[in-house]
Amino acid sequence: xxxxxxxxxxxxxxxxxxxxxxxxxxxxxxxxxxxxxxxxxxxxxxxxxxxxxxxxxxxxxxxxxxxxxxxxxxxxxxxxxxxxxxxxxxxxxxxxxxxxxxxxxxxxxxxxxxxxxxxxxxxxxxxxxxxxxxxxxxxxxxxxxxxxxxxxxxxxxxxxxxxxxxxxxxxxxxxxxxxxxxxxxxxxxxxxxxxxxxxxxxxxxxxxxxxxxxxxxxxxxxxxxxxxxxxxxxxxxxxxxxxxxxxxxxxxxxxxxxxxxxxxxxxxxxxxxxxxxxxxxxxxxxxxxxxxxxxxxxxxxxxxxxxxxxxxxxxxxxxxxxxxxxxxxxxxxxxxxxxxxxxxxxxxxxx
Numbered sequence: 476x477x478x479x480x481x482x483x484x485x486x487x488x489x490x491x492x493x494x495x496x497x498x499x500x501x502x503x504x505x506x507x508x509x510x511x512x513x514x515x516x517x518x519x520x521x522x523x524x525x526x527x528x529x530x531x532x533x534x535x536x537x538x539x540x541x542x543x544x545x546x547x548x549x550x551x552x553x554x555x556x557x558x559x560x561x562x563x564x565x566x567x568x569x570x571x572x573x574x575x576x577x578x579x580x581x582x583x584x585x586x587x588x589x590x591x592x593x594x595x596x597x598x599x600x601x602x603x604x605x606x607x608x609x610x611x612x613x614x615x616x617x618x619x620x621x622x623x624x625x626x627x628x629x630x631x632x633x634x635x636x637x638x639x640x641x642x643x644x645x646x647x648x649x650x651x652x653x654x655x656x657x658x659x660x661x662x663x664x665x666x667x668x669x670x671x672x673x674x675x676x677x678x679x680x681x682x683x684x685x686x687x688x689x690x691x692x693x694x695x696x697x698x699x700x701x702x703x704x705x706x707x708x709x710x711x712x713x714x715x716x717x718x719x720x721x722x723x724x725x726x727x728x729x730x731x732x733x734x735x736x737x738x739x740x741x742x743x744x745x746x747x748x749x750x751x752x753x754x755x756x757x758x759x760x761x762x763x764x765x766x767x768x769x770x771x772x773x774x775x776x777x778x779x780x781x782x783x784x785x786x787x788x789x790x791x792x793x794x795x796x797x798x799x800x801x802x803x804x805x806x807x808x809x810x811x812x813x814x815x816x817x818x819x820x821x822x823x824x825x826x
Contacts (some may be wrong), residue, residue, distance in 0.1 A: 477576045485756055490491060493778035500782060504707025504789040505549045509797050512541045539641045552682035554691075555746065556788040556802075557781035559679075560753055562743040563693045564780020567754030568773050569701065569736040571720035572712045573729055574639055577762070578814075579681070580755035581740035584646035584733075585623040587751070588653040590744040593655050594674050610681075612674055613745040620741030628733065636652045636726050637733070666667075677803025690742045697735050698777065704728055706771040710770070750784070750803045752810020757783050760812075783809075 507519040520542050523532040534542065544722045566581035574583070582588075593615035601611045627649055631642035661668050707728045710718045718725045740754070757771065757780045784802075787809065791802040 477577060485765070486774065489771070490774045490778065493775060493782065497778060497782055497785070500785055501553055501557075502555055504785055505545050507793045508544070508549060510541070510544050511781025512545060515609050516541060517519030517545060521550070525696075544614060549682075550787070551684045551687055552788070552792075553785060554558055555682045555687045556679055556784045558687070558691050558694055558755070559743040559750065559782035560782070560784025561698070561737040561777045562780075562785070563750065563754040564568065564757040564776045565698055565737040565773060566740040566756045567699065567733075567780075567823060568769060568776050569708070569732050571758055572708045572755070572769055574643070575712055577733075577759050578755070581736065582640055582749075582751065582754070583654070583739070584627045585649050586620045586737055586740045586744065588650035589619035589750050590616040590741060591619070591657055591675055591749060592653045593617070594748070595660055598671050599660060601662050613807050616748075617741050617745035620744055621738065621792070624734075624737040624741070628730075637729055653802075673801060674748045677806070678791070678799070678801045679747055679749040680799060686746050693742050694739050697739050701732060701735050702773060704732055706775050708732065708769045709767075712767070748801070748803060750806050752785075752806045752814065753780055753784055756810050756813045772777050 490660075502514060502518050502521065505521065506512045506514045512520075519532060519534070522535060523529050523534055524546065561579055567579070570579040570581060570583060571577055575580075594612040596619070597611035597613070598614035601615065627642060627645045628637070630645040631638050633641070657671075659670055664671075690753055707718070707723045710721055711725060711728060712725050715725045744750070746753040758776045761772055761776045761779050765775050784806075788802045791800045791805045794800060
């Protein structure tokens, strides 16, 4: 068996395993909530909406209210959380490879700060703007995330080349400035403080099929396009000089992937608020399991990101029901210990 066949076999094994975990988690998550629905009935309801299989399903013994709860309320949130996790994890893979640093995540160059600033503007000053099912906060969060990324990129560009160090420093500096402006706005708009803080904590309480259908095609198209650059990203991960020697247009590939990774991260943040650590811990965990080859790491991290996000959101909406915990709190509780572990490990190991 040649090397390519072995790689295909390995990636298939990992993908099948992750898909099975995700399917089981979807069914369990859909059955949990204030209104209890058995796992069996949940499976039947979901299967009844799958082409071909639906012809074999009998819904006569299923409570119509249970079907409505599963299909119209829980599944939109479940699938939206999965794709948000996919987007953040894949963006994390790209950032960690470009920066050659396992501590990099989608928000390292100001995506998070830009989104929070845009959301604050939308929540406090402009509440009437709406696009399909997206609120003003979501629209301005996306614009803010992309806008700040554009500014940081241009600051770090030196003679048509990206200075990674300058990029990181500009991201940190601009994020600090924007967070200060956010705090200033909140101080003078105390009546809006609660909704701004709740948005910043991250959550999917307003999830709908409209939101899912709006952002999912964007995420899928961008991720498919990014997948064609994984071989180049493997080479860039070694060094820029080595990549140039092997014929990779390093700066062009970096620019394309940075822009695309920022867009998918911004798309996710626009509908969910600030959700940290998914893009940080997921790629690193999968790197420990599948290795550093981005051609394998990229798709497996995507599925793992969906699993992590769905698991976190399920805990967020069921742990203290009927009250709900912002999912950003759950991902932070899970992510911070692992982040500290990475920091300690990075003192001893060079990535």
